[in-house]
Amino acid sequence: METTEIxxxxxxxxxxxxxxxxxxxxxxxxSGVSLGATIAETAAKKMGHASLSQGxxxxxxxxxxxxxxxxxxxxxxxxxxxALQVQKSVKDAVEVMTGCHVTAVHIMVQDxxxxxxxxxxxxxAETEGRxxxxxx
Amino acid sequence: xxxxxxxxxxxxxxxxxxxxASTAALGTSGIAGKKGRGIAVRNLDGVMTAEVHVQAYYGAxxxxxxxxxxxxxxxxxxxxxxxxxxxxxxxxxDLVIKSDGHxxxxxxxxxx
Numbered sequence: 001m002e003t004t005e006i007x008x009x010x011x012x013x014x015x016x017x018x019x020x021x022x023x024x025x026x027x028x029x030x031s032g033v034s035l036g037a038t039i040a041e042t043a044a045k046k047m048g049h050a051s052l053s054q055g056x057x058x059x060x061x062x063x064x065x066x067x068x069x070x071x072x073x074x075x076x077x078x079x080x081x082x083a084l085q086v087q088k089s090v091k092d093a094v095e096v097m098t099g100c101h102v103t104a105v106h107i108m109v110q111d112x113x114x115x116x117x118x119x120x121x122x123x124x125a126e127t128e129g130r131x132x133x134x135x136x
Numbered sequence: 137x138x139x140x141x142x143x144x145x146x147x148x149x150x151x152x153x154x155x156x157a158s159t160a161a162l163g164t165s166g167i168a169g170k171k172g173r174g175i176a177v178r179n180l181d182g183v184m185t186a187e188v189h190v191q192a193y194y195g196a197x198x199x200x201x202x203x204x205x206x207x208x209x210x211x212x213x214x215x216x217x218x219x220x221x222x223x224x225x226x227x228x229x230d231l232v233i234k235s236d237g238h239x240x241x242x243x244x245x246x247x248x
Contacts, residue, residue: 009222010222010224012199025194
């Protein structure tokens, strides 16, 4: 499906794929977030066809969009904070760039990324409920 | 219409009209190229319908971009073919990343 807007001159549509690319790119820009990949996306990547909409699915109907994002959070970040931040940023970006209304942004945290453990000291990360480590 | 044009009948082929629409659509800044079904113009019973399927560069306001494409295509066809009725349907099928050093998230949607 696609967003549809009818005006005096005809109609304009923005494809579901375009909406999911915007969602994916926005989510990827947030620190502590990398995007989850499906088996199909991993296979495509290995063959050199990296998908721009990796980790994001959009369901667009008329002027309303529902977005699902699968992500991998870097170890040491507080997951609720990250999820909320992704939700807000994605909603804002999609609404600004497409003019359609975002009814929901679903976040699915698929995994934790331990490869950047040195970036955040374990002491900070283990201190429960204190999200005051340097995040930017 | 000039008096001598009264008995003058002519048609413009759909191919020519499609070329006009393509040039106008692809000349809009922020548009990367054709996509999917591409750009086609149909002329049925005096109603001219232009179908424009394009891909855009990531970063622009897609709604404004689509409206700009619609306006540009309509203007080009109106000037060159004078249809009685014209409809322009624009679909942004896909997004691509602009790779020549442009700011990815900057507003590149300069309206023509």
